[in-house]
Amino acid sequence: MQLRQGNTPSSYHPNSLHDLIRSAIVKAKNLDRPVLLSYSQTWHPSDPLLFLATHAQPTQPQFYWEQPSKDWIVAAAGSVVSLSPNASLCESRFEQAKQFSTSLLADAVVGNAADLEGLGLDANLVASPYVLGGFAFHEAIAGFQQDNWHSDRVTRNGEKIWHGFPPVMWFVPRWILHRTGGRSIVTVHAYIQPQDLWEAIASSLATTLMELRHNSHENSQDRAQGNSQNASIESSHHNPFPFSTPTSLRTEEVLGNQSWSGIVEQALDLIQQQKLDKVVLARALDVSADRAFNPFAVLHKLRCDYPECVSFLVNCGSDDTFLGATPELLLQVQSHVDYLGLRSNAVAGSIQRGKTEAEDRILSDRLLNSQKDINEHKIVIHSICDRLQSMGAQLDKLAPTQLLRLSNVQHLYTPITAKLPNADWSATFDVLAKLHPTAAVGGEPRDRAVQLMQQWEACDRGWYAAPIGWLNGNGEGAFAVGIRSGYICGDRARIFAGAGIVANSQVTTEQSETTIKFAALLKALGVT
Numbered sequence: 001m002q003l004r005q006g007n008t009p010s011s012y013h014p015n016s017l018h019d020l021i022r023s024a025i026v027k028a029k030n031l032d033r034p035v036l037l038s039y040s041q042t043w044h045p046s047d048p049l050l051f052l053a054t055h056a057q058p059t060q061p062q063f064y065w066e067q068p069s070k071d072w073i074v075a076a077a078g079s080v081v082s083l084s085p086n087a088s089l090c091e092s093r094f095e096q097a098k099q100f101s102t103s104l105l106a107d108a109v110v111g112n113a114a115d116l117e118g119l120g121l122d123a124n125l126v127a128s129p130y131v132l133g134g135f136a137f138h139e140a141i142a143g144f145q146q147d148n149w150h151s152d153r154v155t156r157n158g159e160k161i162w163h164g165f166p167p168v169m170w171f172v173p174r175w176i177l178h179r180t181g182g183r184s185i186v187t188v189h190a191y192i193q194p195q196d197l198w199e200a201i202a203s204s205l206a207t208t209l210m211e212l213r214h215n216s217h218e219n220s221q222d223r224a225q226g227n228s229q230n231a232s233i234e235s236s237h238h239n240p241f242p243f244s245t246p247t248s249l250r251t252e253e254v255l256g257n258q259s260w261s262g263i264v265e266q267a268l269d270l271i272q273q274q275k276l277d278k279v280v281l282a283r284a285l286d287v288s289a290d291r292a293f294n295p296f297a298v299l300h301k302l303r304c305d306y307p308e309c310v311s312f313l314v315n316c317g318s319d320d321t322f323l324g325a326t327p328e329l330l331l332q333v334q335s336h337v338d339y340l341g342l343r344s345n346a347v348a349g350s351i352q353r354g355k356t357e358a359e360d361r362i363l364s365d366r367l368l369n370s371q372k373d374i375n376e377h378k379i380v381i382h383s384i385c386d387r388l389q390s391m392g393a394q395l396d397k398l399a400p401t402q403l404l405r406l407s408n409v410q411h412l413y414t415p416i417t418a419k420l421p422n423a424d425w426s427a428t429f430d431v432l433a434k435l436h437p438t439a440a441v442g443g444e445p446r447d448r449a450v451q452l453m454q455q456w457e458a459c460d461r462g463w464y465a466a467p468i469g470w471l472n473g474n475g476e477g478a479f480a481v482g483i484r485s486g487y488i489c490g491d492r493a494r495i496f497a498g499a500g501i502v503a504n505s506q507v508t509t510e511q512s513e514t515t516i517k518f519a520a521l522l523k524a525l526g527v528t
């Protein structure tokens with residue numbers, strides 16, 4: 001863990017909660033605008049997903065992020081302040097999120113409980129305010145109504161789509177539980193107005209903390225699992241989400257004007273005519289069940305099956321939950337005194353897993369030596385590197401391309417790291433706007449590819465393949481590409497899978513690749 005750097009957004013305030021609230025009110029009065037307060041304390045070790053499932057209310061926004069490779073879990077719910085996307089503004093949704101986050105984190109008043117103070121500097125770094133959420137793939141979602149995004153969004157064939165998802169949901173949660181290094185910390189936020197009375201704020205924060213502490217189910221689950229500081233979720237034989245799984249499930253491909261293989265053929269024609277280098281085309285499946293899916297149980301299956309991935313869940317406070325386990329990190333940032341450290345992972349080029357070790361090795365070798373996949377992967381590396389360089393980023397020496405093996409599929413994978421000089425954490429949003437969509441989920445040239453997918457794909461991508469992530473007051477942040485994903489609404493789910501089409505792609509091979517990718521979500525939903 002690195003030490004707090006000079007240009008991190010929030011200033012640290014080591015006082016009691018009551019003193020902290022007083023300082024925040026004084027600051028709000030002096031600035032004549034609301035300020036964010038965050039207060040953190042250590043928490044008893046618990047499974048953050050179970051914690052979210054038992055403490056979030058259905059009408060509250062919810063967010064979950066589990067990144068085992070970074071030993072980083074964030075579970076959050078409620079909202080003290082959120083960005084209301086304004087379609088009439090000419091700024092993009094990333095620029096709106098930047099403006100929203102900048103003053104919030106810059107003015108934040110941050111403090112820790114005495115128990116955290118005792119743990120030293122490292123703990124202070126973990127305890128900070130967070131802004132988090134996600135974005136739609138395209139600037140606008142089909143049928144989105146500015147004033148009424150909870151209302152039914154209906155497509156041309158009369159179906160409700162992406163019902164609870166605005167083009168951007170970016171918010172400061174009421175509470176957040178983060179677990180890293182075997183340590184759990186709860187942070188509560190308040191959005192303090194200049195005229196607020198400290199008693200009211202103190203009582204509201206105390207109520208939030210009390211409600212979080214009070215939950216017999218969570219505590220009994222902890223006892224049942226014998227949770228200790230280092231207890232791993234995967235090693236627990238006890239299923240923390242016992243619920244009745246649907247017994248009867250039906251899947252149906254979402255049909256557009258043309259079949260998926262038809263649009264792949266058309267893409268190949270354009271590639272042959274050298275009008276396009278790559279386009280990623282997605283399919284969607286509707287799954288319906290005889291009873292409601294439990295999104296937390298579905299995510300639990302995904303995180304157990306895909307520990308190499310980022311498991312995520314976002315609910316904007318409606319009936320719909322978007323979730324998945326993605327192998328693709330779009331952007332990880334770390335603020336330093338005179339630069340912003342960047343990391344983005346190129347993931348493209350895929351083959352199935354073998355049934356035996358020998359078969360697996362043959363398939364890996366085939367992928368590592370496939371000129372078509374190497375080219376497809378290079379297009380993605382170049383799309384990321386060129387865009388970072390166009391912003392003035394200094395790229396580190398490129399690491400060799402490796403294999404990324406997931407339980408259903410293996411990919412070509414290259415981590416890309418860079419430094420953005422003289423930039424602070426707020427540049428994260430500029431980098432996101434530049435990178436999304438990379439050629440891993442968009443194509444090359446980007447605008448042409450995006451136009452084709454909007455014209456050809458059977459349904460709106462909504463939040464599929466778009467950035468989901470968080471930023472905190474220590475100048476750290478991470479955004480994943482929301483693939484291997486779908487949304488759940490009661491007894492229905494819509495899941496997505498795409499494949500990159502380049503020169504020499506074969507329609508049947510690409511179709512099988514999407515089938516393999518669908519398998520992750522299908523299995524988690526209970527389709528065998």
Ligand SMILES: C=C(O[C@@H]1C=C(C(=O)O)C=C[C@H]1O)C(=O)O
Pocket residue numbers: 280328347348349350411440441465483484496497498499500501517
């Ligand atoms: C678009 C998806 O995956 C992307 C496409 C890949 C490919 O075509 O080889 C590999 C990984 C992802 O970049 C998806 O899973 O939906």
